Structure formats: C-alpha cells, structure tokens
Amino acid sequence: xxxxxxHRGASGYRxxxxxxxxxxxxxxxxxxxxxxxxxxxxxxxxxxxxNEISGTTDIASxxxxxxxxxxxxxxxxxxxxxFTEDLTLAEVKTLRVRERLPRLRPGNCxxxxxHKVPTFEEILDLVAHEGRRRGRAVGVYPEIKAPSYFRSxxxxxxxxxxxxxxxxxxxxPDAAVYVQCFEPGALRRLADLTxxxxxxxxxPRGAPYDLVAAGDLRTYADLVSDAGxxxxxxxxxxxxxxxxxxxxxxxxxxxxxxxAVHAWTxxxxxxxxxxxxxxxxDGVFTDFxxxxxxxxxxxxxxxxxxxxxxxxxxxx
Ligand code: G3P
Ligand code: CA
Numbered sequence: 658x659x660x661x662x663x664h665r666g667a668s669g670y671r672x673x674x675x676x677x678x679x680x681x682x683x684x685x686x687x688x689x690x691x692x693x694x695x696x697x698x699x700x701x702x703x704x705x706x707x708n709e710i711s712g713t714t715d716i717a718s719x720x721x722x723x724x725x726x727x728x729x730x731x732x733x734x735x736x737x738x739x740f741t742e743d744l745t746l747a748e749v750k751t752l753r754v755r756e757r758l759p760r761l762r763p764g765n766c767x768x769x770x771x772h773k774v775p776t777f778e779e780i781l782d783l784v785a786h787e788g789r790r791r792g793r794a795v796g797v798y799p800e801i802k803a804p805s806y807f808r809s810x811x812x813x814x815x816x817x818x819x820x821x822x823x824x825x826x827x828x829x830p831d832a833a834v835y836v837q838c839f840e841p842g843a844l845r846r847l848a849d850l851t852x853x854x855x856x857x858x859x860x861p862r863g864a865p866y867d868l869v870a871a872g873d874l875r876t877y878a879d880l881v882s883d884a885g886x887x888x889x890x891x892x893x894x895x896x897x898x899x900x901x902x903x904x905x906x907x908x909x910x911x912x913x914x915x916x917a918v919h920a921w922t923x924x925x926x927x928x929x930x931x932x933x934x935x936x937x938x939d940g941v942f943t944d945f946x947x948x949x950x951x952x953x954x955x956x957x958x959x960x961x962x963x964x965x966x967x968x969x970x971x972x973x
Contacts (some may be wrong), residue, residue, distance in 0.1 A: 658957070660940035662908050663687035663797050665706065665921045669944035672765050674704040674713070675772040676783055685866055686950040689796035692780050695803070696812040701746035701822065702777035706757065708803065709884045711738040713753040715770065715803060722748070731806050732866040742812055745947055749774050762850045777818065786832075796833030801859070806844035815843055818929070819851045828852055833918075840867040841880075845892050849853045854894040856919065861899040878938040887912035895939065895973045900929070910938045927952055 667685055679690040691835025692704040700832040708731065709716050715740045725744065728737045741749060756765040756770045775783075783795060788795040801807075801814040808814075818836070830852045837856040838844050842865075843856050857880065864876040879885050881902060889896060897915035898907065903920045911918045919940035923929045930952035933941055952971045 659934060659938065659953050660688045661686065661946050661953060662689040662691050662919065662940055662942045663946045664691050664942040664944050665693065665704075666690055667944070667946055668765075669762065671923060672754050672763070672768050672772065674706065674775065675754055675768075676775050676779060677768070677772055679775075679780060679783055680787065682946045683784075683791070683795050685947040686749075687795075687946040689798040689835070690780070690784065690941075691798045691800065692775075692777065693800045694777055694814060694818060695741045695812055695818070696807050697741050697746045697749055697810075699745045699746055700812055701749075702814065702844070703741060703746070703749055703774050704777065704780060705741060705774065706737075706802070707736075708741045708806075709736050709738040710741060710752070710774075713757045714754055714774065716752050719752065732803055733869065742807070742810055746776065748893060772915050777821050778824075781821060781827070783869055785825065794833045796835070798835045798837065798856075800837045801843060803866070804838060804840055805870060811891075815846050816851060818829055819847070822851065822853060830854065835895065840865045841889075841892075842867040842871075846969060848892040855892060856895045856897045857889045857893045859896050859898040859902050861901045875878065877902070881910070883910060883914075886911055886916060890914045897921060900933070901932060903936060905936050912937070923949065931956070 663682030665673035666806045667682040668678055671678035671681055692715050694702045695705050695708040705713055716722055725739050728735055747904045750773055752774060753770045755769045756762055784797050787825050801818060804814050813890050826852055827834050834853040835856050836847060836853055837858050838856040844857060847855055860877045862882060867880060870877055894901055896911055897919045900920050908918050917939035920933050920938045921942035923943040925945045925948050934956045941949055
C-alpha cells in the first residue's frame with residue numbers, strides 16, 4: 658500500500674511543524690508524520706524547516722532576543738535573522754509559531770501565536786500516544802536539516818536523533834520510522850549508528866551540499882542514474898524524490914536497484930495523486946493527508962487511474 662506521509666504535519670490546514678499539525682494529520686489517517694529537525698544552542702532537536710526562524714516564529718517581536726539578530730553562511734548561502742543554534746531550548750519555548758507561507762495558506766494565519774515549537778521528543782511522545790489510542794502504528798519520518806552545517810558549529814544532529822529514537826524503543830529495522838536527508842555523508846554516518854531504514858532525498862536540481870563542499874561534482878541527476886541508485890542502495894532503502902524527478906523510468910530503475918520511491922510534495926490536486934499512484938510510487942509526502950488517503954482508497958478500489966478523479970469526488 659502506498660504510504661501517506663504528512664509533510665510537516667497536515668500543513669495545508671495548520672501551521673507546519675506544530676503538534677496540532679501532526680495530530681490532525683494522524684486524525685486524517687496519515688501513516689507517517691514528517692518533522693524537519695534542527696538543533697538549539699544546548700543541543701535539543703526541534704522541528705523547524707529552517708534554522709533561521711524569523712519566518713516561522715514571532716521572534717522578531719521579542720526585544721530580549723534583538724541582540725541575537727545576525728548573518729551567517731549556511732550551506733553556501735548568506736542568511737540573515739535569528740537562528741535556533743543561538744537560542745537555548747528554554748528560550749525557543751518562549752516563542753510562538755507563525756504560518757510560514759501566509760500568502761499560500763491565509764487560512765492557517767488564524768492559528769498564529771497559538772503554538773510552541775515542538776521538540777523531537779514531544780513528537781515521538783505524540784506519535785506513540787496517538788498510535789496506542791487508535792490501535793494502529795503511526796510512524797515518524799524525520800529529516801535532519803543541514804547536517805554538515807550543524808556539525809561544523811559543534812551541534813551534530815545524527816547522534817542525538819538516534820539517541821532519541823533509542824529512548825523511545827524505535828532504533829529497530831522494523832520500527833515505523835524512516836530517517837531522510839539530502840546529504841549522502843550524513844546518511845552514511847547514520848548507517849553506522851542506527852538500525853532504522855534510511856532515505857536519500859533527491860532535489861529537483863543542483864547537488865547535495867556536502868558533495869559540493871567536498872568538490873564532488875555529482876548532482877542529484879547523477880544520484881538517480883543506474884550507478885547512482887546502486888550506490889544509494891548500499892546505505893538506504895528508498896529515495897525521496899522531488900515530484901519533478903518522478904518519471905516512470907526513475908521509479909522502475911529505483912525498484913530494480915531495490916529502492917522504494919517516496920515522492921514529495923503533493924498538493925490538493927487529485928490529478929497528481931492519480932499520476933503518481935499510476936507511476937507506482939511507494940509513498941507520497943503530502944500537505945493534504947486527507948486527500949491522499951481518499952485518493953489511495955479510490956485507486957485501490959477502482960484500479961484505474963482514469964476513474965480515480967470521479968471516485969475521489971464521490972468519497973469526499
Ligand atoms: O523531506 C521531503 C521534503 O520535505 C524535502 O524538502 O524542503 O520540504 O523539507 P523540504
Ligand atoms: Ca522535509
């Protein structure tokens with residue numbers, strides 16, 4: 658069955674990376690919730706898409722943090738603002754979350770100021786609690802963000818993430834966990850640290866930052882060549898590919914290399930689900946888990962992507 662992975666929670670309906678976004682995704686039937694992880698100054702893992710948090714929190718209106726405003730190079734880009742690695746977890750917890758994409762998701766802005774930034778531990782607790790309550794496995798699919806950068810500032814992400822999984826009894830190959838990353842180097846380190854299945858993310862263009870920094874000329878396109886997929890299969894069980902990269906030949910080649918394919922990020926367009934399910938992907942990251950769950954059922958029942966649209970319309 659194609660996995661439904663709630664991308665940053667049910668982020669089409671709630672500000673992303675909040676416990677409420679994850680909880681709603683589980684209520685909607687998502688198999689996995691996806692937190693992006695960065696580190697605080699004291700090494701706690703928190704869920705944010707970026708370590709610069711002026712776009713996702715109210716930190717700009719906290720005068721006590723005015724002196725933390727700064728500019729840094731992160732993954733080869735100059736970034737200006739406030740950074741998780743300059744605040745302790747206790748300080749991060751004084752902030753409140755804002756919708757990151759208010760023009761795209763104006764409805765989510767009504768939740769601005771209500772929620773705190775969750776820790777990875779809180780997310781693992783939530784997933785365990787909701788799974789027990791519902792009598793089904795609810796998985797977690799963490800992505801470590803900018804691992805080379807965080808390691809360079811003395812805050813490696815891989816070890817504390819694995820330690821947290823271990824504390825929750827999840828460092829097992831059969832746990833409902835996938836760990837994803839764009840950087841092959843971090844995944845290779847993780848392969849030595851953990852039993853959980855790993856996923857190599859594939860961007861729509863360019864190359865992983867750790868390869869660029871090392872002068873390695875391989876791009877994401879090279880990673881999904883036949884040789885690239887064989888390399889990935891040595892440390893990962895799946896590729897998490899941008900939806901522009903998912904063409905039937907890539908799906909077939911990945912499957913031939915023994916890799917599953919999880920595509921990101923699907924929207925509320927039912928035609929997208931029809932196309933990706935028909936292409937044979939094994940999982941979809943979605944901002945709209947309710948639509949993905951219904952589309953998956955319709956596809957399974959009808960067995961014909963041309964009828965999926967009508968089937969989803971009837972089931973919604
Ligand atoms: O992890 C899949 C996808 O989420 C990767 O991109 O930028 O949405 O974290 P991003
Ligand atoms: Ca992600």
